[in-house]
Amino acid sequence: MRFSANLGFLWKDRPLPDAIRAAKAAGFTAVECHWPYDVPAAQVLAALEETGLPMLGLNTSRGDVEGGENGLSALPGREEDARAAIDEALSYASAIGAANIHVMAGFAQGEEAERTFLANLDYACRSAIAHGITILIEPLNHYDAPGYFLSTTEQALRLIETLGAPNLKLMFDCYHVQLMEGDVSNRLKKHLAHIGHIQFASVPDRGAPDHGELFYPYLFATIEKLGYDAPLGAEYKPTGSTDESLGWMTR
Known part of the structure; x- marks a missing residue:
């Protein structure tokens, strides 16, 4: 199995370019991030080229975080802001060669929110x-x-x-799926054709994948048997230092 370090949670104490270098030193074969926009894209690209690691993806802006926002694309009346966030993500992703963009929906419910999200996703995909x-x-x-x-x-x-x-896919995060739906291995099999990236963390504490109610050796073997061979995203929150949390990789 190959693994991608999610630098939104791993090596958070380091600037993003240094976190990319740490991921390479630790044996990860790819990286991904959340919101890299405060770091000049040229610095991130230089670290990626130095290490040879691909950047698998990044997120669109959450919007007004202090105001409680967590994404914009399903918010009726915020289409202009949502599409500006999509444009920002596309520009940054293109500059660093990132393969995927996670378009964040935000806090909204109902039919109008769904219509808004679909319209913004159509804009993003095109x-x-x-x-x-x-x-x-x-x-x-x-x-x-x-x-x-x-x-x-x-x-x-x-x-x-x-x-x-054709370029709209599911981000399958085992942590979120287990908490909401369970039956993770069967859902992986069922949805495999629509999955663009897989992430993981322990449940329920979102820690390293060496404890909790999901048995990741079995899940990793299942994913491998399904023929999915892209790096799996380690999006977990270490309880101590990131380096001290990596024993699961060697085990």
Whole structure:
């Protein structure tokens, strides 16, 4: 198995370029991040070229975080802001060669929110396809993100099938899926054709994948048997230093 270090959680105490170098030294074969926009893209690109690691993806802006926002693309009346965030992500991703952009929906519910999200996803997919970039949508659990528009894989798959864009895929985070739906291995099998990236963390504490209610050696073996060979995203929160949390990789 190959693993991608999510630098939104791992080596958070280091500037992003140094975190990329740390991921290389630790044996990761790829990296991904959340919101890199405060770091000049040229610095990130230089670290990626130095290490030879690909950047698998980044997120669109959350919006007004202090005001409680966590994404913009499902918020009726905020289309201009949502599309500006998509444009920002596309520009940054193109500059560093990132493969995927996670378009964050935000806190909204109802039919109007769904129409807004689909329209913004259509804009994102049409804009991204010329750059060879895949758009991802990710269901978030309602314990960490109560009120978030997208909460289950079934809801995400319905949106993907409704839009029908060839570059719209599901971000399958085992942590979120287990908390909301369970039956992770069967859902991986069922949705594999629509999955653009897989992430993992222990459940329920979102720590390293060496404890908790999901048995990751079995899940990793299942993913391998399914023929999925892209790096899996380690998006967990270390309880101590990141380096001290990496024993699971060698085990």
